[in-house]
Amino acid sequence: MAPTTPLTNQGGRFVQTSAPPGVINLGLGQPSPRLLPLAEFGHAASEQLRAGNDPLVLQYGVGRGYEDFRRALARFIAAEYEQAVDSDELMVTGGTSSALTFVSETFAHPGATVVTEDPTYFLAHEVFACAGLELRGVPVDERGLDVDALEQLLVGGLRPAFVYCIPAFQNPTGVCLAPARARRLVELAEAYAFVVVADEPYVALHSGPRPGSLSRYDEGRGCVLSLGSFSKLLAPGLRLGWAHGAPALVERLANHGALRSGGCLNPVIANIVHHTIDSGFLAAHVEELRAVFGRRSAALSRALRERAPSARFIAPGGGYFCWVDLGEGVDASALLERAESLRFIPGSRCAVTRDLRRYARLSFAFYEEHELVEGVERLATLLTS
């Protein structure tokens, strides 16, 4: 079945993952190309990088990011998270993936065990493995990480260096950690002296109620390090994000050797993003993303209900992903092998130790609504053929 319009383009010289023409790749966990604000970002760059401004923005930057950028960032995050955020609780990162490398070297020793949700983001595995860490999975259900199961492991003697989780609109399941569990998780972190590394790029991308950040449950304990990113809010290529936590926790990260040596991880891009915060562009852009992704998420859910009634899923309230149970006996990887014009992430790629072959992660962030419907049609055809 031919799409009704040309597919959203993801090709050419710049991209990490190409989608061949005619293929709908619901595995793409990245912003829609038409939502990448090239001209607005370029305008901010030309305002910030011009003769007469302080050239020292090009110098080795302040390790945690310069103070008035962190103040602007604190205001932006506080509004999105609906909680007080202080600039002393923030540091600039080069995006979450590289931040996880620095986090691994700061809060864990090689050979240490790290707890992750099971399933979890399928490339976090590799970042932790590169740092010599061992993974231990704890199941996720419709209320997020199974904190009782985590507690049993702790009572049984497990001492993780940190717990890595995605509390809001989890990747891949799309679920949010229930408030009672969030509170209990932070209490366990304090009692058993581990850090909770909360990967939170989707908090602001809610189509229903705001989930908030896990950091609101920290309440001065100094156990939660929340990682934010402009990758999903502005553009992945900026390689800019932030770490948010108690000043002492953030300070430990900022003392990593590479930051002491090179200074701030991306001061020039931070300076340009600073302009997009102060001008109000960023907040307006995030507002638009919420509306667009809300419509796309709804379109995907509706199409699944109407056209693939054997599939079961929880309609996502935000984020990028919908986690679909394709039914007993279905193997998503085998399905993919038969699929010619559809791609998605099979559940097994996101699994730590659970058997999640019957699941698929579908992203609704990348394609237009009619393309998502088309993708579900193709999935339904696969399931019934």
Place this chain on the structure above:
Amino acid sequence: MAPTTPLTNQGGRFVQTSAPPGVINLGLGQPSPRLLPLAEFGHAASEQLRAGNDPLVLQYGVGRGYEDFRRALARFIAAEYEQAVDSDELMVTGGTSSALTFVSETFAHPGATVVTEDPTYFLAHEVFACAGLELRGVPVDERGLDVDALEQLLVGGLRPAFVYCIPAFQNPTGVCLAPARARRLVELAEAYAFVVVADEPYVALHSGPRPGSLSRYDEGRGCVLSLGSFSKLLAPGLRLGWAHGAPALVERLANHGALRSGGCLNPVIANIVHHTIDSGFLAAHVEELRAVFGRRSAALSRALRERAPSARFIAPGGGYFCWVDLGEGVDASALLERAESLRFIPGSRCAVTRDLRRYARLSFAFYEEHELVEGVERLATLLTS
């Protein structure tokens, strides 16, 4: 003695290390503020980031950097290194400090030993320590790393994961690795199966003969990974550099989990720098840096000979640094404690295990010539008071 003009400014909100007014800080190993090309970089940014250009430059980037940037980079490096460089031998990094973190996790296992020059760059220690590596120092003399001493360690059973060295205009000594030693170092790397990580930000900044990159001695062995950086050639705040080596070696680094996850470490900045290469600005700028730093290096050497005749040093042929033997019985750290308006890096900070208290690292890259002369005056006063 008051300076004849206001000192070169290094202060304000953006900088990692401030020099208080009135203090000459010859420890600053960074480009001169007046040589930071803010307007030219801003012009390149506005050319690259404007409506009509491909917005996918803001997407997750190709892990190693997009092909035509690597081709442009290969042309630039080939001209500066006077050797053939292929785009397949290159990958983009987020600057050398963060690259050393990824190198440590790729080419070493925690607990492994890394050989460094003794003395070496004083913050590289901390990057390696964060990755759980042990340091073993090998002395440097006026022809660079003492390769015979390294060989003795290897014959004695030492098996380093890699050797970290700064072959051209070493930090802190300013010396270059002699060609015969460079050749022997690469032969040892092949024989004992270790990688040589060559930190080479200063190769192009020669005021005399070009030293070339250590990579010219690799000759297909696949033992040398050369790290380059725009920090010293354009601006530190860009957080952009490159790794250069045999394709298989570069590929190993590009397979680090954080790169598989986040894509290229700094694609937007790479895209802007691409413009400065193609426009010819970068080559012209590096040419200017060579001239300016050459004059400054000569002024520092002349001032040392004339005003501090008890100090001994090898006049640097390039780079940023001059390594000064302050004389028997002198303790540079104690000298610093007495200094009110002068700073420098005492030799002991650069030492791995050697006793280098009588040495000082002076940078000539940051200040104007008359300020360097003034700094030497202050040093001479300290030495004789």
